[in-house]
Amino acid sequence: MNTKDKIIHTSISLFNEHGERAISTNHIASHLNMSPGNLYYHFKNKEDIIRHIFALYSEHLSTHFKPINKNDDAFSQLTVYLDSLFELMWRYHFFYDNLGDILARDTQLKQAYINFQLELLEQVRKIILGLRDSEMIAINEQDALELAHTLKLTVSFWTPYIKARRLSGALAEQDIYHGILKVLTLFRAYSTDKSSDKMNQLREKYTQLAHSAPSIPAALSS
Amino acid sequence: MNTKDKIIHTSISLFNEHGERAISTNHIASHLNMSPGNLYYHFKNKEDIIRHIFALYSEHLSTHFKPINKNDDAFSQLTVYLDSLFELMWRYHFFYDNLGDILARDTQLKQAYINFQLELLEQVRKIILGLRDSEMIAINEQDALELAHTLKLTVSFWTPYIKARRLSGALAEQDIYHGILKVLTLFRAYSTDKSSDKMNQLREKYTQLAHSAPSIPAALSS
DNA sequence: GTCTATAACCAGATAGAC
DNA sequence: GTCTATCTGGTTATAGAC
Numbered sequence: 001m002n003t004k005d006k007i008i009h010t011s012i013s014l015f016n017e018h019g020e021r022a023i024s025t026n027h028i029a030s031h032l033n034m035s036p037g038n039l040y041y042h043f044k045n046k047e048d049i050i051r052h053i054f055a056l057y058s059e060h061l062s063t064h065f066k067p068i069n070k071n072d073d074a075f076s077q078l079t080v081y082l083d084s085l086f087e088l089m090w091r092y093h094f095f096y097d098n099l100g101d102i103l104a105r106d107t108q109l110k111q112a113y114i115n116f117q118l119e120l121l122e123q124v125r126k127i128i129l130g131l132r133d134s135e136m137i138a139i140n141e142q143d144a145l146e147l148a149h150t151l152k153l154t155v156s157f158w159t160p161y162i163k164a165r166r167l168s169g170a171l172a173e174q175d176i177y178h179g180i181l182k183v184l185t186l187f188r189a190y191s192t193d194k195s196s197d198k199m200n201q202l203r204e205k206y207t208q209l210a211h212s213a214p215s216i217p218a219a220l221s222s
Numbered sequence: 223m224n225t226k227d228k229i230i231h232t233s234i235s236l237f238n239e240h241g242e243r244a245i246s247t248n249h250i251a252s253h254l255n256m257s258p259g260n261l262y263y264h265f266k267n268k269e270d271i272i273r274h275i276f277a278l279y280s281e282h283l284s285t286h287f288k289p290i291n292k293n294d295d296a297f298s299q300l301t302v303y304l305d306s307l308f309e310l311m312w313r314y315h316f317f318y319d320n321l322g323d324i325l326a327r328d329t330q331l332k333q334a335y336i337n338f339q340l341e342l343l344e345q346v347r348k349i350i351l352g353l354r355d356s357e358m359i360a361i362n363e364q365d366a367l368e369l370a371h372t373l374k375l376t377v378s379f380w381t382p383y384i385k386a387r388r389l390s391g392a393l394a395e396q397d398i399y400h401g402i403l404k405v406l407t408l409f410r411a412y413s414t415d416k417s418s419d420k421m422n423q424l425r426e427k428y429t430q431l432a433h434s435a436p437s438i439p440a441a442l443s444s
Numbered sequence: 445g446t447c448t449a450t451a452a453c454c455a456g457a458t459a460g461a462c
Numbered sequence: 463g464t465c466t467a468t469c470t471g472g473t474t475a476t477a478g479a480c
Binding site for chain 2: 019021022097098099100101103104107110111113114117143146149150152153154156157158160161163164165166167182185186189190
Binding site: 036041042 | 446
């Protein structure tokens, strides 16, 4: 891994563990046994690092969050979405822990964030309408947009909500599964007779995961 | 107003307008044409100021958020709750804009916050069950707790969600009414035939307010 | 590309006079 | 209760040697 990527990687870890505010560029450099000067050779400043991290986040999301394929089973698609969404929220949760601060300090990033979230909202809306077309849920156009907002708000602020409810700030894998269960609950209000069995299967699956041993799978642990 | 209250009042304003992170104790003092030394005579440090603000917040919430009176009309009670909840979120929104940071720096405050939120969750749950007993909604015990969490998450993070969606950080009165509409939407999934007319009336009321002129009423403008 | 050294700055906090 | 003066320490950022 080159130096630039090392800095990004370490920054993500430290930000997630201690919070973005608590971690200075000096902390990042010293954690890598690197001089501050070297860090500033690779990045203009701290905001520059965060912008690069945001680029990773949005790229990841764009890659894993394509509209539903009508030939596929709508529910297995939904599972894929939920898994990748919350994996992402896990991997970059520092960003939503401090969203206001981070965006307030960097107009360029804020604009990028707003544009990206608009696209994302539209993607979520299309997925909801896809589930409706597969008769998995019953929902009108207006409520589909409302639900898209509710889902986005819930997913975005799930980790801050969890962290604020316990003294030790550490997040665990189960917290993420509880978030997925929360999203399923939001869907359930619109579930049809046809889908309720499948909904319950999904709930069952994540309930099991939420109560299993708290080991972090390799895919999530970095 | 005495000096201590002036400091608290000014701190709330500046925190809400610029964010807690951007405002130092020096900023607060200089905004009051006061020396930093004087500020530190009245408060031990910045966290001490924030703790006092939190005490105001929780006191306000405790006062306005009593369990539903079974003799009263459940829906007018609900209106009272919604109004006072979102007025509170408006008045102290800086706190939720930076919740993670603020709590991470102050274990004492975090413990107080956790305790208070536990009480609040129980209050919300009781209100939901009260609405069920008035046959305004149909919901089981398990879902009542789920809904209570969803409502708390939504209300808490409504203002950060809104602020993150626009370039200018300023919040307006209408944003708050949209938050109330969002909460009503979350209730609607459980509404009964008996209540749907009243639900729509409430929606209508807040929809009007959400689209009226953006003047801030005196009660909210401080 | 990386290091050392350090400048510029600012937030947090205190001592002691009035 | 309030002010002036000041200190400590951390954060950001850069210059210049290697």
